[in-house]
Amino acid sequence: MNPTNTSSLHYCRKVFGILLASTLATSPLFAGDFPTAKVNTTGLAVTDTEVTVGQLHSATGTMAISETGSIQAEQLAIDQINAAGGVLGRQIKVIKEDGASDWPTFAEKAKKLLVNDKVASVMGCWTSASRKAVLPVFEKENGMLYYPTFYEGLEQSKNVIYTGQEATQQILAGLDWIAKEKKAKTFYLIGSDYIWPRTSNKIARKHIENVLKGTVVGEEYYALGHTQFGSLINKIKLKKPDVIYAIIVGGSNVSFYKQLKAAGITADKQTLLTISVTEDEVLGIGGENLVGFYSAMKYFQSLQNPNNEAFVKAFKAKYGEKSVIGDVTQAAYLGPWLWKMAVEKAGSFDVDKIASASPGIEYTGAPEGYVKLHPNHHLWSKLRIGQWQADGQAKVLYESGLIEPNPFPKGYQ
C-alpha cells in the first residue's frame, strides 16, 4: 500500500473512531453493535429488537396496597429507559405476573417466568416471605431478581440484587440519632409477628443494650391484620418509655396509630420512631394521626434534590397528582436502571455476567441522591429521619453519610 494513503486512511479511521466513540457515548447504544448471539448465550428471551423482563408483584390480595407503588415505579423506569433507546438498543417488554399475596403462587409464577418465559431479569416481591419462597427458584434456574423492600438482612445471593436497605442500615443510624436527640434511655419495641419485625427488633435490642447502654422495657408482636391495640397501649402508658420503636406492618398500622391518638398519646408527649411507615402507609393512616412521629427511611418524597424533583414530577404526571411515593416505591424504581447499567457494563444479558458486573456500579440519577452496588449485592445508601406532618409528607430532619450494607453483622446475630 502507498504509505501516504495508509497514513491518511489511518487518520480517517482515527477521526471516524473518535466521532463514533463520541456518538456512542452520548446517544443510545445500537443493537447492531451487540449481536444477539453474543449478548445472549444462555437462551434468554432476547431478540434483535426486544428483551423481555418479568414483573412479579401482588396485584390482588392484602399486599396489593403496598405493592401497587412498586409496580408503578418499575413501569415508569422501564418506560423512561425505552424512551431513551432501551437496553443495548433493545426495547424492554414486560410480562406481568400476579403473586396474589400468596407465597406458593409467587414461587409458581417465578418458575413460570424463568423456565417458560425465559425472562432476562425479574423485578419483584415485597415481603420477606415471598422472597424466601422464590429464592430457591431463582438460584436453581439462575435468574436475577431485583428486590425493593427494606428487610432484615441475613441473606445474600448471587441471584438477587437488594435495592432496599437491610436492617443495620435502617436501624442502627436511626437509633443513634434518636438516642442523641431525645436523650433516650428506655425503649418499647413492638412489631407485627413475622420475620422482619422480629429480626429487626433483635438487632435493635442488641444495639440499645450493648452500644447505647439503654434498656428495653417491653417487646411485643401482634399478628398481621390485628386491630385491637387497647391492651398494648395501656401497657405502654404504664411503662412510659422514652421511645416507642414500632415495626407494625400493613393495615394494622391504621388501627394502631388511630388508637394511639385516641388514647391521648401524641408526639408532644411521647416519642415514636418507626421503620415501617412510608408515605403509602400515611395515606391510609391519615397524616393527622402521625404528626410529630419519626420514620427512618433512606428516601422520602419530600427530599430536595434535582433527581427527586424530576422523579416526583414524572411519577405524578403518569399516575395522578395525588400520588404518593414511599421508600419501597423509589427502591423499585432503581431496579430497572441498575439492571440496565449492569447489562451495559457486562455487554451481555447473561445472568452470570451481570452478576459479576454489578458490584461497583454507581447510579447518580437515583431520586434518593446516589447509590452504589456493593459486592454483596446490596446498596450503599444514606439513612434519613423524617418527621411526619399533617399533610402526609415528611420533613427530613437528618441525613447520615453513606452506610455500607452489612447483611451479616457480627455481634448482632
Added chain:
Amino acid sequence: MFNIPITCATYTSEEIRSIFIMQGFAGLSLFSILLLMALGLAIIFGQMGVVNLAHGEFMALGAYMVYLCSQITANHFPAFQPYYFIIAIVVAFIVTALVGALVEWGMIRFLYKRPLDTLLATWGLSLIMQQAFRSIFGAREVTPTLPEWLMGSFKPTPTIDIPINGVFVMGLSLLLTLGVYIFMFRSRTGLHMRATVQNRAMSSAVGINTSLVDRFTFALGCGIAGVAGAAFTTIGSTGPDSGSRYIVDTFLVVVFGGAGNMAGTIVSSFGIAQGQSISEFFLEGTMGKVATLMAIVVILMIRPQGLFPSKVRT
C-alpha cells in the same frame, strides 16, 4: 412447645389499679364491638338458621358507606363536616339493609332447607363483594375523616385515659341492643318474626306473610352489620378484605352463646371480650388470641350447644 412469654414487671399499686380500670375498659370496648358484630349474625343465624358467611362483607359495606359520605361531605358540603357522621351511620344501615333484602330475595330464600349449602353460597357472595369493593374503592385501605368530637380521651385521673370513640361505640351498641330488644319483643313485626321462626306453617296459616318476614329479618340482620361496620371506622381502616378478618370471631361468639337468643349473644361477647383482653395483657399478642380461641373451642367441645341453648324444639 409454644413459647409463651409472660410479662413480669413491677408496678405500684396505683398503677395496678389503673391497669385494671383501663384493661376493664378495653375489655368493655372489645365487648361492645363483638356485640355489634354478633347481634346481626345472631338474628340471622339464630332466628333463621341461615349461615351468612358474607356477614363480614356487609360490615365492610357499612364502613365503605361511611367513607363515601365522608368523601361527599368533604367535597361538596364542607360546612357539614362535624355533623355528617350520625347521618352516615343511618345511611350505612339503610344501604346494607337494602342490599341484604336483595340478597335474600335473589339467593337465600331458595336455600332455607339446606344450611350447609347456604354456607357455600354466602362464601361465594363474600368473594364477589370483596372483589367489588376492590374494583370500586381500590385495593388500598380507606378511612373516613372522623369528626373532632370523636377524638381524644377522658382523663378522670392522671393515669387513666378513656378513649372517646370507645365510649361512643359502647353507647351505640347499647342503643342498638335496646332497640333490637324493643323491636323484637314489643312490636307487632317482632312478634311476626318470632312466630315465623317458631312455627312457620302455623304462622302462615294465621295470615302472616312468612316470606316477607324472612326478607325483613335478613335485611335487619344485615343492617345491624352495616352499623357495626360504621362503628368500626372509628377504630381501624377499611379494606376489601376487612370483612373476612372478623367472621370467625363473630361466628364463635354466636355459637358460643347458644344461637337461640340475644341473652346468650350478650353474655358470650362479654365473656370472650374480657377473656381475650386479659390474655392479651399477660401473654404476647398473637398467643393471647390463640389462647382465647382454644379456650372457646374446648368449652364448645364440652358443651356444644353453647351457653344458653334454645329450649324450643325446632
Added chain:
Amino acid sequence: MKKFYNNVLGGRSGSIGVIILAILLFAILPMSLDAFRLNLVGKYLTYAFVAVGLVLLWGNSGVLSLGQGIFFGLGGYCMAMFLKLEASSVENTKIQSTPGIPDFMDWNQITHLPSLWVPFKSLPFALVAVAFVPTFIAFVVGTAMFKRRVGGVYFAVITQALALILSLGIDGNQGLTGGRNGITDLRTLLGWDIRTKSAQYVLYFACCALLIGAILLSRFVLSTRMGRLLLAMKDKEDRVRFSGYDVASFKVFVFCLAAAMSGVGGALFVLQVGFISPSLVGIVPSIEMVIFAAVGGKQSLLGAVYGTLVVNAGKSLFSETFPQLWLFLMGGLFIAVVMLFPNGLAGIFDSIGSRFKKRSLIKALPKTTEVTVVELAETGGKS
C-alpha cells in the same frame, strides 16, 4: 374377584370411569403438557386427595368440614420437617452461626434443634407421622364433637375456628415452624434431588398412582355395609341411631380417613412444590377445597378429581389474563354450584348420559304402543 370388581372398581360403569381417569392422568396429560404445567397439575392432584376425602365425609356422610386444610397442612409440615432437616446438613449450613439446624431457626437465634423436630430425622417416622398426626387430631376432635352430637353448621364453624387457630399458631412460632415464611428451600429426599425434571415426573406419577389408590379405597369403604349406613346417616341420622348403630363412631372413622388422605396429599404437595407455608392451612384454602369437591359433584369420587383440576386450571388461566375478573368468577362458581348444579360435574355428566341412553333406547325400539315407550324412557335413565 367378582367382589373386587363390584366393590372396589365399582362394577362396569365404575371401572370405565377409573380407567378413563387413569388414561387421562398417566398418558394424555404427560404427553400434552410441558414439565412446568405438568408439575402444576401434580400440585392440583394433591388438592384432589382432600377433595376425595370430602366426598366421603360430606357427600356420603353429611358432615361438612371447613377445616380440611388443617390435615393437609399437618401432613405437609411433617414431610417438610424431614426434608428440611436433610437439607440442613452441617455441610450445607456452614455459614450459619449454628450449623446443622434449619436456616430459619438460626435467624431466630435458636442454638439447638427443638425436641419436637428431633424424631423427624428419620424417614420412616416422618412417613408414619404424615398419616398418623392428622388422623390423631381428627380422632380427638371427632370424638369430642360427634359423641356430643354436634353436627351440621356448628361443626363446620368449629372446624373453621380450628383452622384459624392452627394457622395463627404456626405464624406465631417462627423459631419452631418458620412462621409466615413457612419451610422453604427443600432439596433432596434421601439424597435424591427432588427439584430436577426427572424427579418431578416420577413424583407426578407416584401422586397419580396414590390418588387412584385413594379413590379405590374409598369405593371399597362405600361398598361395605358401613358405606350404606353412612348414606343412611346423611339422610336421617336419628333413624340410624334408633336402629341401634353407633353413629358417632362411624362419623369419627370417616373423619379420620378423610384426614389421613388429606395428610398424604399434603406430603405429596411438599414433595412436588418444594415448600409449605401456613397459607395452606387456614380458612380460605380449606373452603376452596370444599368447592373442588362440590364442583365435581359431592357424591362422586371421580368427580372430585375432575372438579379439582377444572377449578384450579381455571384459576391459573384466569389469574394470568384477568386477575380482576377471577374472583367474581370464583364467587359466582360457588353460588352456581350450590343453586344450579347441586350435583356438580358428575350430575351434569349423568344427566347427559341418561338423556343419551333414553334417546338411543327409543331409537332402537320398533314403533310400539306409546305407553310402553314412555315406560321404557322413564326407566332408561336409571343405571
